[in-house]
Amino acid sequence: xxxxxxxxxxxxxxxxxxxxxxxxxxxxxxxxxxxxxxxxxxxxxxxxxxxxxxxxxxxxxxxxxxxxxxxxxxxxxxxxxxxxxxxxxxxxxxxxxxxxxxxxxxxxxxxxxxxxxxxxxxxxxxxxxxxxxxxxxxxxxxxxxxxxxxxxxxxxxxxxxxxxxxxxxxxxxxxxxxxxxxxxxxxxxxxxxxxxxxxxxxxxxxxxxxxxxxxxxxxxxxxxxxxxxxxxxxxxxxxxxxxxxxxxxxxxxxxxxxxxxxxxxxxxxxxxxxxxxxxxxxxxxxxxxxxxxxxxxxxxxxxxxxxxxxxxxxxxxxxxxxxxxxxxxxxxxxxxxxxxxxxxxxxxxxxxxxxxxxxxxxxxxxxxxxxxxxxxxxxxxxxxxxxxxxxxxxxxxxxxxxxxxxxxxxxxxxxxxxxxxxxxxxxxxxxxxxxxxxxxxxxxxxxxxxxxxxxxxxxxxxxxxxxxxxxxxxxxxxxxxxxxxxxxxxxxxxxxxxxxxxxxxxxxxxxxxxxxxxxxxxxxxxxxxxxxxxxxxxxxxxxxxxxxxxxxxxxxxxxxxxxxxxxxxxxxxxxxxxxxxxxxxxxxxxxxxxxxxxxxxxxxxxxxxxxxxxxxxxxxxxxxxxxxxxxxxxxxxxxxxxxxxxxxxxxxxxxxxxxxxxxxxxxxxxxxxxxxxxxxxxxxxxxxxxxxxxxxxxxxxxxxxxxxxxxxxxxxxxxxxxxxxxxxxxxxxxxxxxxxxxxxxxxxxxxxx
Amino acid sequence: xxxxxxxxxxxxxxxxxxxxxxxxxxxxxxxxxxxxxxxxxxxxxxxxxxxxxxxxxxxxxxxxxxxxxxxxxxxxxxxxxxxxxxxxxxxxxxxxxxxxxxxxxxxxxxxxxxxxxxxxxxxxxxxxxxxxxxxxxxxxxxxxxxxxxxxxxxxxxx
Ligand code: FES
Ligand code: FES
Numbered sequence: 001x002x003x004x005x006x007x008x009x010x011x012x013x014x015x016x017x018x019x020x021x022x023x024x025x026x027x028x029x030x031x032x033x034x035x036x037x038x039x040x041x042x043x044x045x046x047x048x049x050x051x052x053x054x055x056x057x058x059x060x061x062x063x064x065x066x067x068x069x070x071x072x073x074x075x076x077x078x079x080x081x082x083x084x085x086x087x088x089x090x091x092x093x094x095x096x097x098x099x100x101x102x103x104x105x106x107x108x109x110x111x112x113x114x115x116x117x118x119x120x121x122x123x124x125x126x127x128x129x130x131x132x133x134x135x136x137x138x139x140x141x142x143x144x145x146x147x148x149x150x151x152x153x154x155x156x157x158x159x160x161x162x163x164x165x166x167x168x169x170x171x172x173x174x175x176x177x178x179x180x181x182x183x184x185x186x187x188x189x190x191x192x193x194x195x196x197x198x199x200x201x202x203x204x205x206x207x208x209x210x211x212x213x214x215x216x217x218x219x220x221x222x223x224x225x226x227x228x229x230x231x232x233x234x235x236x237x238x239x240x241x242x243x244x245x246x247x248x249x250x251x252x253x254x255x256x257x258x259x260x261x262x263x264x265x266x267x268x269x270x271x272x273x274x275x276x277x278x279x280x281x282x283x284x285x286x287x288x289x290x291x292x293x294x295x296x297x298x299x300x301x302x303x304x305x306x307x308x309x310x311x312x313x314x315x316x317x318x319x320x321x322x323x324x325x326x327x328x329x330x331x332x333x334x335x336x337x338x339x340x341x342x343x344x345x346x347x348x349x350x351x352x353x354x355x356x357x358x359x360x361x362x363x364x365x366x367x368x369x370x371x372x373x374x375x376x377x378x379x380x381x382x383x384x385x386x387x388x389x390x391x392x393x394x395x396x397x398x399x400x401x402x403x404x405x406x407x408x409x410x411x412x413x414x415x416x417x418x419x420x421x422x423x424x425x426x427x428x429x430x431x432x433x434x435x436x437x438x439x440x441x442x443x444x445x446x447x448x449x450x451x452x453x454x455x456x457x458x459x460x461x462x463x464x465x466x467x468x469x470x471x472x473x474x475x476x477x478x479x480x481x482x483x484x485x486x487x488x489x490x491x492x493x494x495x496x497x498x499x500x501x502x503x504x505x506x507x508x509x510x511x512x513x514x515x516x517x518x519x520x521x522x523x524x525x526x527x528x529x530x531x532x533x534x535x536x537x538x539x540x541x542x543x544x545x546x547x548x549x550x551x552x553x554x555x556x557x558x559x560x561x562x563x564x565x566x567x568x569x570x571x572x573x574x575x576x577x578x579x580x581x582x583x584x585x586x587x588x589x590x591x592x593x594x595x596x597x598x599x600x601x602x603x604x605x606x607x608x609x610x611x612x613x614x615x616x617x618x619x620x621x622x623x624x625x626x627x628x629x630x631x632x633x634x635x636x637x638x639x640x641x642x643x644x645x646x647x648x649x650x651x652x653x654x655x656x657x658x659x660x661x662x663x664x665x666x667x668x669x670x671x672x673x674x675x676x677x678x679x680x681x682x683x684x685x686x687x688x689x690x691x692x693x694x695x696x697x698x699x700x701x702x703x704x705x706x707x708x709x710x711x712x713x714x715x716x717x718x719x720x721x722x723x724x725x726x727x728x729x730x731x732x733x734x735x736x737x738x739x740x741x742x743x744x745x746x747x748x749x750x751x752x753x
Numbered sequence: 754x755x756x757x758x759x760x761x762x763x764x765x766x767x768x769x770x771x772x773x774x775x776x777x778x779x780x781x782x783x784x785x786x787x788x789x790x791x792x793x794x795x796x797x798x799x800x801x802x803x804x805x806x807x808x809x810x811x812x813x814x815x816x817x818x819x820x821x822x823x824x825x826x827x828x829x830x831x832x833x834x835x836x837x838x839x840x841x842x843x844x845x846x847x848x849x850x851x852x853x854x855x856x857x858x859x860x861x862x863x864x865x866x867x868x869x870x871x872x873x874x875x876x877x878x879x880x881x882x883x884x885x886x887x888x889x890x891x892x893x894x895x896x897x898x899x900x901x902x903x904x905x906x907x908x909x910x911x
Contacts, residue, residue, distance in 0.1 A: 073849030209850030212786015212826030404851025666891025698880040700893040
């Protein structure tokens with residue numbers, strides 16, 4: 001078989017990572033010469049000897065490894081090549097990481113759901129091991145010895161008999177001509193041999209980030225590029241009735257004013273209605289935009305207020321609950337219970353507010369459209385652009401930049417579609433720049449939620465009966481106008497997947513219509529579900545006068561793998577993982593909690609107005625327990641200390657896991673203390689960091705992260721699962737400190753923070 | 754035409770007096786290391802120095818920066834080896850990295866002042882000094898440590 005440099009089409013045909021990803025394709029076709037193919041490949045592994053979809057080696061020994069996911073601070077641009085380089089026996093100093101373009105061949109590139117490592121761990125090892133084996137084959141061929149007579153070590157193949165060495169760079173060409181090894185023949189390293197996996201390898205862009213040399217979506221510049229600032233309709237599904245652009249066009253630097261297409265009925269990732277001002281610099285575009293005179297037809301949603309919406313959610317839960325799942329008979333359970341506890345929890349609408357607002361550049365030229373954008377999913381960026389423009393997806397070449405934070409916001413490529421639309425209209429490169437106000441007011445919001453829980457407890461202090469209800473507008477509403485209740489994929493985020501072993505359980509939901517675009521935000525519905533669950537267990541503990549940890553441990557019952565389908569009839573989606581690979585283990589749940597108790601002095605006697613609170617949660621197939629210590633003095637809350645125990649399976653890069661947990665604690669702190677989006681007259685009230693505050697340094701506590709069993713089990717999620725336990729641990733700590741129970745977030749409604 | 758001195762180089766730019774320095778630096782002079790985060794002086798991502806003082810370039814009109822020495826992150830060192838950059842690297846501070854130019858530019862004078870006095874800044878001093886710089890990724894604990902380490906390094910080096 002003659003291996004050749006492959007075209008993008010061949011990537012698609014022969015080497016979907018869903019297939020093996022190891023085979024590179026056999027023929028150059030005419031399409032291979034096409035501009036599209038050239039463009040797709042040029043910034044990939046074009047100029048070197050490719051060994052498979054992820055690995056190419058240059059003659060000078062440089063090992064190019066593709067990171068097919070995007071980097072937004074979570075560290076996967078380092079973790080992914082770490083895994084490949086490990087099995088490849090590459091010298092890390094010689095590794096050059098190549099950002100993968102949007103390409104179906106890579107499989108899922110949607111960098112969310114804390115999936116980059118857990119979904120690709122085996123595939124990445126295969127890529128590394130296969131490439132290493134091709135190098136071994138090449139060396140064996142050169143020395144005319146059997147492959148068993150050679151081995152790989154840090155960018156060299158060594159001859160066991162003679163100790164002679166051949167450098168990867170020298171072998172590269174010959175290796176690329178080898179038959180691709182059968183997957184079954186691949187040999188993997190034993191964990192004891194790991195040199196990179198499990199090591200705190202610094203992130204690949206570290207130095208550039210300290211020099212201002214790392215490139216984000218906002219940094220793209222092209223000759224002749226226009227910069228667009230867009231005034232969007234403040235109410236979802238409103239329209240532009242008319243506008244006058246005269247004054248805007250008079251601003252020096254402003255070149256064009258273009259009306260955006262009407263908001264689609266199904267909003268999905270399509271742009272919002274509005275008017276774009278295009279200029280030669282950002283300031284001129286922003287100034288011009290301020291001078292637009294637009295008459296809006298605000299439409300039906302202009303009467304929506306979030307406070308009223310919550311009233312409706314409450315009534316719907318009380319009056320029209322919808323069955324989700326059950327076990328036993330709660331009615332009888334409550335009748336025979338000795339003690340009843342009941343509470344309602346509320347979490348507000350939230351927005352992501354990544355440090356870099358959405359930014360995207362698009363340029364139609366030579367029959368293609370190139371897009372450079374801080375998007376989490378280059379493939380949905382291609383596909384939604386294609387759908388919007390009615391053009392083939394192949395025509396869009398998407399290069400993700402670094403993302404200045406994302407937290408789920410940038411997996412909605414509406415902003416890159418704006419750039420595509422404007423670039424097509426102008427036939428010039430266009431960069432769309434979102435202001436902070438745009439980001440806060442035109443987001444895809446984390447839905448506000450209400451949750452009721454009622455428990456029955458027997459005379460021995462066992463929780464026997466559990467009735468939980470939840471309501472919030474569904475993310476599905478963004479893609480389907482008929483969806484008005486929480487979906488199973490959302491209820492699978494800490495609601496239907498109950499860890500605790502109760503005799504009688506009833507789970508219900510209710511209807512809630514979406515007032516704004518709803519989207520997923522870091523840890524998604526786990527935020528509201530983990531909040532209610534963990535606060536409520538603390539309430540029960542207080543009621544029956546037992547330590548919270550004891551109540552939790554007792555409620556977990558005997559160690560078991562829970563099958564929620566069998567136990568409750570709930571269709572648990574398990575974060576897209578098979579239960580065989582990632583069982584729902586109450587043992588791991590228990591262990592993080594017990595480790596937390598051991599590591600933190602939560603039982604210490606504290607002065608008045610200080611207290612510890614705990615919470616534990618499984619999400620993204622990881623297990624995390626958090627303890628927070630607070631003090632409340634003169635109604636001023638300070639969170640002094642947070643401890644976090646994380647079991648996320650095999651730790652690829654322990655330092656990045658710690659960093660993600662530190663970040664998650666601080667993100668969770670923002671939610672607990674200050675995060676709140678209000679909607680009045682259909683419009684988002686908040687607009688910038690003065691009224692949508694996020695955690696600042698003086699509010700950030702000391703954080704200690706403990707990795708539990710970091711070499712056991714397969715890797716699980718890291719980016720998100722730290723967030724959910726934070727807010728309940730803080731509320732529980734406040735109760736311990738003051739006896740005051742807060743069931744509505746954020747806390748700055750009640751306390752100075 | 755306005756002349757601005759950035760990182761010891763004079764630049765002639767065509768900008769109205771009220772254009773914020775941020776956009777002049779980024780769009781007209783291509784120093785893209787200085788970032789946009791809020792445009793209202795609320796986040797610190799756009800921090801640069803004017804005559805050694807950290808300022809928020811998003812709310813500073815270019816007219817105010819004439820006849821001054823402006824320093825951006827690109828002016829801290831050519832090779833990324835200033836003590837503050839090394840401390841940031843050794844503590845693996847950045848996550849997404851977007852806020853870090855502003856964090857470094859804001860922290861630099863604190864480090865220099867403290868080193869001159871031969872003291873490491875306390876947690877409280879650092880908190881107060883850095884309160885205007887948001888890091889949404891939550892790198893605060895590491896920034897704090899890096900500031901202390903950089904000060905120690907500067908004292909030793911001086
Ligand atoms: S961009 Fe200047 S302070 Fe935020
Ligand atoms: S590192 Fe991402 S905002 Fe600070």
